[in-house]
Amino acid sequence: MGKSEEITLGIRNIRLPAVLSRGPNAIEGIGSAMDLLGDLGRGLIICDKITYNIAGRRVEQLLNEKGMKILVYSIPAANGKVLDRAKGLIFKHGAEIAVGVGGGRPIDIAKKSSFDSGIPFVSVPTAPSHDGIGSARASIRLDGINTSMAAHPPAVIVADTTILSNAPYRLIASGCGDVISNITAVRDWEIGRDENGEGFSEYAAELSRLSAKLLIRHASEIPEKTGNSTRVVVDALITSGIAMAVADSSRPASGAEHKFSHSLDRIVERPALHGEQCALGSIVTAYLQGGDWEMLRDVMETIGIPTTASALGLKREEVIRALMEAKDIRPERYTILGKGLTCQEAEEALKHVGIID
Numbered sequence: 001m002g003k004s005e006e007i008t009l010g011i012r013n014i015r016l017p018a019v020l021s022r023g024p025n026a027i028e029g030i031g032s033a034m035d036l037l038g039d040l041g042r043g044l045i046i047c048d049k050i051t052y053n054i055a056g057r058r059v060e061q062l063l064n065e066k067g068m069k070i071l072v073y074s075i076p077a078a079n080g081k082v083l084d085r086a087k088g089l090i091f092k093h094g095a096e097i098a099v100g101v102g103g104g105r106p107i108d109i110a111k112k113s114s115f116d117s118g119i120p121f122v123s124v125p126t127a128p129s130h131d132g133i134g135s136a137r138a139s140i141r142l143d144g145i146n147t148s149m150a151a152h153p154p155a156v157i158v159a160d161t162t163i164l165s166n167a168p169y170r171l172i173a174s175g176c177g178d179v180i181s182n183i184t185a186v187r188d189w190e191i192g193r194d195e196n197g198e199g200f201s202e203y204a205a206e207l208s209r210l211s212a213k214l215l216i217r218h219a220s221e222i223p224e225k226t227g228n229s230t231r232v233v234v235d236a237l238i239t240s241g242i243a244m245a246v247a248d249s250s251r252p253a254s255g256a257e258h259k260f261s262h263s264l265d266r267i268v269e270r271p272a273l274h275g276e277q278c279a280l281g282s283i284v285t286a287y288l289q290g291g292d293w294e295m296l297r298d299v300m301e302t303i304g305i306p307t308t309a310s311a312l313g314l315k316r317e318e319v320i321r322a323l324m325e326a327k328d329i330r331p332e333r334y335t336i337l338g339k340g341l342t343c344q345e346a347e348e349a350l351k352h353v354g355i356i357d
């Protein structure tokens with residue numbers, strides 16, 4: 001019996017975020033949003049230099065005003081050493097909560113260090129750049145390789161749409177690319193179910209699709225960067241995270257297009273953003289799946305997500321090789337790539353969808 005099949009048959013405790021506080025200036029209410037977690041005395045804020053200035057300092061002030069003793073750890077990276085240091089600080093400071101303020105890295109370190117230390121965590125995203133802001137998985141670099149680790153979802157998410165609307169547009173667009181690629185991820189999951197007897201959760205699959213459809217429907221509004229369009233992006237990212245929590249796996253949001261992105265990370269010296277690479281991967285994956293790749297490409301273009309290798313600064317040979325080698329990433333996860341593509345097949349597919357000339 002596959003893991004996901006157990007999900008549908010047995011009793012499971014699905015861990016979801018308890019509070020989602022989102023809207024303009026939501027950060028100002030972080031104290032009351034955290035009240036649900038009980039009377040907290042000490043906390044650790046994890047941020048980096050940039051996100052401390054964007055929101056970390058304000059969170060520190062607000063929690064100090066609440067009477068909490070706050071320690072700030074400004075991280076230089078998200079690797080094993082930084083993770084150990086964060087856990088050490090939680091222990092030494094006696095922190096009862098970890099607050100991650102940032103895009104990817106501070107959130108990942110806060111998520112994993114709090115999980116390992118048995119304390120809850122609060123997610124304060126400063127850029128809606130990927131679906132990790134509300135998910136239970138953390139991506140941390142170990143021995144030079146980005147590793148996806150099991151952790152827990154945030155107890156509280158404070159999504160301040162004023163801050164998030166001011167994030168560089170490239171990061172917002174990348175977050176959209178990450179979620180829209182759920183379309184091909186879910187299709188791959190269905191293929192895994194049909195061809196390989198893999199366990200499947202319709203609930204998780206539909207939630208994942210829903211998050212992508214939300215962005216597809218609102219694609220033309222997203223470049224306007226209004227509070228409302230940012231809220232749609234945040235909702236989609238969080239729904240995608242919830243889909244993964246329901247499946248207890250990244251499966252609903254990670255198929256061949258994610259393998260392609262991870263494959264690029266291995267090959268390319270300066271990879272593009274995660275969501276941008278997944279978006280490219282999703283277009284070619286949809287083509288291989290016999291799906292509506294043109295619709296996906298058009299939506300990506302409407303949002304302003306690059307749809308060619310050259311627009312992302314990727315070389316022709318790099319994307320061909322990444323697509324050929326994508327099957328080697330998580331080989332146990334069945335996708336449309338099956339046992340892999342030949343060089344010629346990979347080149348033909350990438351050419352057909354216009355990713356390369």
Ligand SMILES: [Zn+2]
Nearest residue numbers: 130131178278
């Ligand atoms: Zn992703």
